[in-house]
Amino acid sequence: MNTEGPSHSDLSRRERQIMDILFRLGRAVATVVREELPGTPSLSTVRTQLRILEKKGYVRHEEEGLRYVYRPVTTRRAARRSALRHLVGTFFDGSAEQAVAALLGGEAKRLTEVELERIAQFVSDAKAAPRGPSRSAGGPCGDGPGRNDASDRD
Numbered sequence: 001m002n003t004e005g006p007s008h009s010d011l012s013r014r015e016r017q018i019m020d021i022l023f024r025l026g027r028a029v030a031t032v033v034r035e036e037l038p039g040t041p042s043l044s045t046v047r048t049q050l051r052i053l054e055k056k057g058y059v060r061h062e063e064e065g066l067r068y069v070y071r072p073v074t075t076r077r078a079a080r081r082s083a084l085r086h087l088v089g090t091f092f093d094g095s096a097e098q099a100v101a102a103l104l105g106g107e108a109k110r111l112t113e114v115e116l117e118r119i120a121q122f123v124s125d126a127k128a129a130p131r132g133p134s135r136s137a138g139g140p141c142g143d144g145p146g147r148n149d150a151s152d153r154d
Contacts, residue, residue, distance in 0.1 A: 015053055018046070019072065022059060023079060027071035 011019065014037075021036045022028060028036075034046045041049075048071050053059045061068040072079070092098040104111075104119075111119070 011058070012048060014041075015058075017138060018049055018053060019058060019079065022070060022072045023076050026064075027069050029067050029069055033070070 002145045008146060014035050017037055018059055021033050024031070027035075030050055032048065034041060034043055038047065050059060050061075050068075054061060054070070058073055059070045060073055063069075074082075088094060088096055088099045092102065108116075
């Protein structure tokens with residue numbers, strides 16, 4: 001386990017779906033998680049998966065009356081970084097440059113002028129940041145420099 005919490009790659013597809021729900025809602029009981037999941041898993045299956053996620057260190061529960069309320073252990077930002085590292089490592093050979101090029105290649109037409117300006121500022125900030133000897137050409141994965149919108153607040 002790293003300092004940002006468990007790795008995104010340790011999760012099955014269904015576990016990732018459950019974590020997505022918990023990150024979106026902040027906290028939830030098993031019945032709510034079940035209602036939000038695609039398909040029709042049984043409640044006992046969802047409870048079992050929540051217990052597994054708790055054992056793996058992704059969620060913890062609090063007792064409220066007779067109910068267990070589950071919430072993520074890590075912040076949304078840490079989970080985002082782990083997922084992005086996994087995505088870049090798996091599909092882009094660890095190259096942030098290739099990932100950005102792929103994203104902008106197909107999606108650039110859909111970006112607003114404000115979004116393009118923000119991306120340009122991220123690049124400018126990254127160029128101005130001091131470089132360490134261990135930094136690879138692909139650079140780190142994660143949120144852009146100076147990013148501080150409401151979706152990052154945990």
